[in-house]
Amino acid sequence: MSEVQVINNGVNVEALLGAREALTEAPAAAQFVWRAESEWQNGTHTRSTINQFFGLGEMQDRGKQFEIDTDHPEVFAAEDKGATPVEMVLVGLAGCLTGGIASVAQNRGIQLHSVKATLEAPMDLAGILGIDPEVRNGFKAITVRYQIDADATEEEIAALVAQSQKRSAVFDIITNPTNVNVEVNK
Amino acid sequence: MSEVQVINNGVNVEALLGAREALTEAPAAAQFVWRAESEWQNGTHTRSTINQFFGLGEMQDRGKQFEIDTDHPEVFAAEDKGATPVEMVLVGLAGCLTGGIASVAQNRGIQLHSVKATLEAPMDLAGILGIDPEVRNGFKAITVRYQIDADATEEEIAALVAQSQKRSAVFDIITNPTNVNVEVNK
Numbered sequence: 001m002s003e004v005q006v007i008n009n010g011v012n013v014e015a016l017l018g019a020r021e022a023l024t025e026a027p028a029a030a031q032f033v034w035r036a037e038s039e040w041q042n043g044t045h046t047r048s049t050i051n052q053f054f055g056l057g058e059m060q061d062r063g064k065q066f067e068i069d070t071d072h073p074e075v076f077a078a079e080d081k082g083a084t085p086v087e088m089v090l091v092g093l094a095g096c097l098t099g100g101i102a103s104v105a106q107n108r109g110i111q112l113h114s115v116k117a118t119l120e121a122p123m124d125l126a127g128i129l130g131i132d133p134e135v136r137n138g139f140k141a142i143t144v145r146y147q148i149d150a151d152a153t154e155e156e157i158a159a160l161v162a163q164s165q166k167r168s169a170v171f172d173i174i175t176n177p178t179n180v181n182v183e184v185n186k
Numbered sequence: 187m188s189e190v191q192v193i194n195n196g197v198n199v200e201a202l203l204g205a206r207e208a209l210t211e212a213p214a215a216a217q218f219v220w221r222a223e224s225e226w227q228n229g230t231h232t233r234s235t236i237n238q239f240f241g242l243g244e245m246q247d248r249g250k251q252f253e254i255d256t257d258h259p260e261v262f263a264a265e266d267k268g269a270t271p272v273e274m275v276l277v278g279l280a281g282c283l284t285g286g287i288a289s290v291a292q293n294r295g296i297q298l299h300s301v302k303a304t305l306e307a308p309m310d311l312a313g314i315l316g317i318d319p320e321v322r323n324g325f326k327a328i329t330v331r332y333q334i335d336a337d338a339t340e341e342e343i344a345a346l347v348a349q350s351q352k353r354s355a356v357f358d359i360i361t362n363p364t365n366v367n368v369e370v371n372k
Contacts, residue, residue, distance in 0.1 A: 009228070009229065010228035010229030010231070010265075011229045011230065011264075012229075012263035012264075015262070015263030016262070016263065016315075019262070019263075019315065020315045020316070020317060023311060023312065023315060023317060024312075024317050027310075027312060027317075030310055030311040030312050030315070030317070031308065031310055031311075032308065032309045032310070032311055033306050033307065033308045033309070034270070034272050034273050034276060034306070034307045034308075034309060034325070035273075035276070035304065035305060035306050035307075036273055036276035036277055036280055036304075036305045037302070037303070037304055037305075038277070038280035038281070038284055038302065038303045038305070039300070039301070039302050039303075040284050040287070040288060040298065040300065040301035040302070042195070042196035042288075043195065043196030043197045043198075043285075043288060044197065044285035044288060044289065045196070045285075046280060046281045046284040046285060048276070048277040048280050048281065050269040050273045050276075050277070053259070053273075055261065055311075056261060060259065060261055062259060062260075062266060066268060066269045068254065068269065068274075068277045070277065070278065070280075070281025070282075070285070071281075071285070072285065073239070073246065073248060074248075075241065075242060075246055076201070076202070076205070077198035077201030077202065077205075078197075078198075079196075080248060082252060082281075083236040083252045083254065084220065084281075085277075085278040085279070085280075085281035085282035085285065085355065085356045086220050086278065086282070086355050086356060086359070087220050087221075087222055087236045087239075087278075088254075088274055088275075088277050088278035088281060088356075089274075089275055089278045089356055089359055090220060090221070090222035090234070090236075091222055091224070091234040091236070091254045091256065091271075091274050092256065092271040092272065092273075092274035092275045092278065093271070093366070094222055094224035094232060094234050094256075094271075095224065095232040095234065095256025095257075095268075095270075095271035095274060096256075096271035096272070097368070098224055098226050098232040099229075099230035099231075099232060099256070099257070099258065099271065101226070102226060102228075102229060102230060103230065112226065114225070114226065115225070115226035116223070116224065116225050116226070117223070117224045117225075118221065118222075118223055118224075119221060119222040119223075119224070120219050120220070120221050121219065121220045121221075122217065122218065122219045122220075123218045123219070123220060123355065124213075124216055124217055124218070125209060125216040125217075125218055125241075126209065126210075126213060126216050127353075127355070127358075128353050128354075128355050129202075129205065129206045129209060129216070129353075130206065130353060131206060131209060131210050131213075131216070136358055136362070137353060137354060137355045137357070137358035138355045138356070138358035138359035138362065138364060139220070139355075139359060139364050140364075141364060141365040141366070141367065142364060142365070142366045142367070143366075143367045143368075143369065144366065144367070144368045144369070145369045145370075145372065146368065146369065146370045146371065147371060148370060148371060154370075154371060157370060157371065158370050161368060161370050165368055167313075167314050167315075167316060167323060168314075168323060169271065169272050169309065169313070169314050169323045169324045169325075170271045170272060170274075170275055170324070171323070171366060172313075172322055172323035172324035173272070173275055173324035173325060173360060174359060174360075174363075174364050174366055175363055175364060175365065175366050176322070176324065176363055177360075177361055177362055177363055178324060178325050178326075178327060178328060178360050178361060179327040179328070179361065180279070180327070180328045180329075180330065180351075180357060180360055180361050181327065181328070181329045181330070182283065182329075182330045182332065182347060182351055183329065183330070183331045183332065184331075184332045184334060184340075184343060184344050184347050185332065185333060185334060185340060185343065186331065
């Protein structure tokens, strides 16, 4: 009896490759608009809801919504009702890079067993507190440390991570500047 | 009988001003390190956990953790177990700007009644799908539209939002480049 190993990381690569082909033919369908709605609760506690987004030429509705709270921790005299906004950026980065690793692994026929990461981002609060105008408000840098168990060599695993970085939307948003326009009561 | 209006946005401004004074005297305590741990679940579904961070000279433990899932929606042939990673960045931005508005309003004696925002971020999927190397992976831009009801003039409300932007960590992270180092199995 011969055995054929089926690689399954839970990613439908055929659908993704099909989407790439379809969107190459129809570039208008590739124009997405991601959305979030947010509502102040109290203090630094805000609740955001995620559901609809525009894509494939029309508004997409998930038929459900994700509610995500952000707040400050108790050491800032806040109520700690959710992760801080800066931690939420780390969650986005972890999710984007990790989903990318699974997708690239599937495409390359590499079975993943576990993909864990620890993210650390130093920040000098002298920025946001207005103590020192020379200190930036955001992170000084971010370090992502992956521990990956997969049926692959160390070189193949490193290549997975590198390809995921290369195609990661959140990695791009953090490492390159993006314009943010804020409007009020218009 | 005279009436004194008590402004209460739920922000402990005295504590924040005290922190600013204390951290001005002790800059080492202002050095924070924010953390996230993430673990791949299946497909593009990743679960991140948020609890500890380093600050005020020592590791801070919330005594609880926030679990936050990210995934891709069903139109990408995924299981839609959480918001997408790019939507999570919008959640972070909304939370940071809105918490800042509440803090600045408290400091300026302005009573807020409601602070709602809609965020929209166009993205051309030709980037992440590798269709066109000239297209960036991330957002083209982000627009944040606030609807704010407060006991203040339109000018005072606009000034609140401007000051929040000026001190926002996530606004800085998105609008300016931040270095991201990714390590594997070290």
